Amino acid sequence: MGCNPDPVVDTIDPVVLDPTPFNLDIRHFPEPQWPEDNPLTEAGVQLGRMLFHEKRMSGDNTQACADCHAQQRNFSDVAVFSAGIQGIEGPRHSMVLSNLAWHVHHDGNHGHGFFWDGRAATLREQVLDPIEDGLEMDEDLESLTVELSAFEQYRHAFTRAFGTDEINAERMAKALEQFLLTMVSNNSKYDQWLLGETSLTESEERGRQLFFDEFDPFNPEVSGADCAHCHSGLDFASHQFGNNGLDADEDMEDIGYMAVTGEDADRGKFKTPSLRNVMVSAPYMHDGRFANIDEVIDHYDHGAVSSTSMDPMMQYNVDYGLGLDSQDRSDLIAFLHTLTDSDFLSHPAFSSPH
Ligand code: HEC
Numbered sequence: 001m002g003c004n005p006d007p008v009v010d011t012i013d014p015v016v017l018d019p020t021p022f023n024l025d026i027r028h029f030p031e032p033q034w035p036e037d038n039p040l041t042e043a044g045v046q047l048g049r050m051l052f053h054e055k056r057m058s059g060d061n062t063q064a065c066a067d068c069h070a071q072q073r074n075f076s077d078v079a080v081f082s083a084g085i086q087g088i089e090g091p092r093h094s095m096v097l098s099n100l101a102w103h104v105h106h107d108g109n110h111g112h113g114f115f116w117d118g119r120a121a122t123l124r125e126q127v128l129d130p131i132e133d134g135l136e137m138d139e140d141l142e143s144l145t146v147e148l149s150a151f152e153q154y155r156h157a158f159t160r161a162f163g164t165d166e167i168n169a170e171r172m173a174k175a176l177e178q179f180l181l182t183m184v185s186n187n188s189k190y191d192q193w194l195l196g197e198t199s200l201t202e203s204e205e206r207g208r209q210l211f212f213d214e215f216d217p218f219n220p221e222v223s224g225a226d227c228a229h230c231h232s233g234l235d236f237a238s239h240q241f242g243n244n245g246l247d248a249d250e251d252m253e254d255i256g257y258m259a260v261t262g263e264d265a266d267r268g269k270f271k272t273p274s275l276r277n278v279m280v281s282a283p284y285m286h287d288g289r290f291a292n293i294d295e296v297i298d299h300y301d302h303g304a305v306s307s308t309s310m311d312p313m314m315q316y317n318v319d320y321g322l323g324l325d326s327q328d329r330s331d332l333i334a335f336l337h338t339l340t341d342s343d344f345l346s347h348p349a350f351s352s353p354h
Pocket residue numbers: 052057063064065066067068069082083084085090092093094095096097103113114115116117126127128130131135136137176180271
């Protein structure tokens with residue numbers, strides 16, 4: 001047959017398993033623990049992206065994940081309570097979605113988890129929950145698989161990702177998990193500064209020190225705001241559950257983590273969120289009670305109230321207040337602005353493929 005170029009190879013059936021690994025550049029972040037039974041592939045990530053932006057995922061075909069998790073908002077929602085289908089509001093504000101690969105789950109009561117109250121132990125378990133949640137998308141998985149199977153585009157995408165055109169809950173969860181794991185935000189000005197590529201302005205640098213320095217009401221000269229006490233590490237999130245003094249016991253409408261662990265000591269604890277891209281993700285907190293960053297700073301400065309499971313460190317805030325003056329506040333905000341990663345917020349890899 002010689003070397004006669006065979007035109008058939010160019011038109012090879014596109015509907016076959018495509019195991020091409022997805023190359024994710026994690027830059028200066030440490031290697032996370034990838035799910036061993038769900039390696040990231042080009043085809044899997046692409047399918048996850050289709051599903052994330054798919055309105056058919058909801059019972060009345062009006063709502064995609066992306067409707068409550070908008071990319072330019074760090075995959076969060078402008079609404080205080082994200083309205084699910086038929087405009088029914090859930091009890092909690094949407095969460096930001098970035099660097100989820102580093103939200104490691106440990107077994108045991110006080111490990112990490114997903115949702116404000118940590119009720120999902122793994123990302124895969126998490127992703128199917130909103131689909132079946134009556135308040136969110138209210139779709140039953142059975143009819144969803146039937147619905148998607150009607151589209152050749154999906155049958156092909158499932159085949160490329162998983163080898164056959166069978167559409168089931170596990171495959172949807174795995175594809176969504178792959179896509180969510182690729183949402184890495186680490187190209188903010190702060191990252192560029194860490195890598196020695198840029199310098200911080202005087203105000204940003206003062207804000208950085210306030211953010212990281214310990215709060216010491218007895219030595220106001222050296223006292224910082226100690227945000228890093230809880231918003232720590234490269235993702236500015238401990239991913240632990242904490243109570244930052246939002247409500248006294250008797251005013252607490254949502255007991256958060258306590259509903260999951262059953263432990264009194266977890267009353268009113270919520271997942272400590274990442275502060276990456278925080279300046280674009282208002283409103284803030286599990287119930288979206290703060291409309292802007294000024295209200296957040298007011299809270300930590302002089303608005304916290306004691307409750308039985310409040311982080312003991314917050315008692316200083318309650319007793320003395322942070323004592324931030326207007327210069328401190330604007331410096332702190334200038335620093336928070338350095339956590340904005342515009343590349344991530346507008347990257348076409350995360351936008352709708354439809
Ligand atoms: C109606 C709005 C809405 C829709 C639609 C929605 N979400 Fe969410 N999402 C939320 C809310 C609200 C929370 C927090 C819920 C809670 O803690 O009880 C959340 C939490 C999450 C979390 C947890 C993040 C963390 O750090 O723990 C992930 C992941 C997530 N959603 C992914 C998805 C995916 C994937 C879809 C589509 C299958 C989706 N969401 C659809 C509103 C929505």
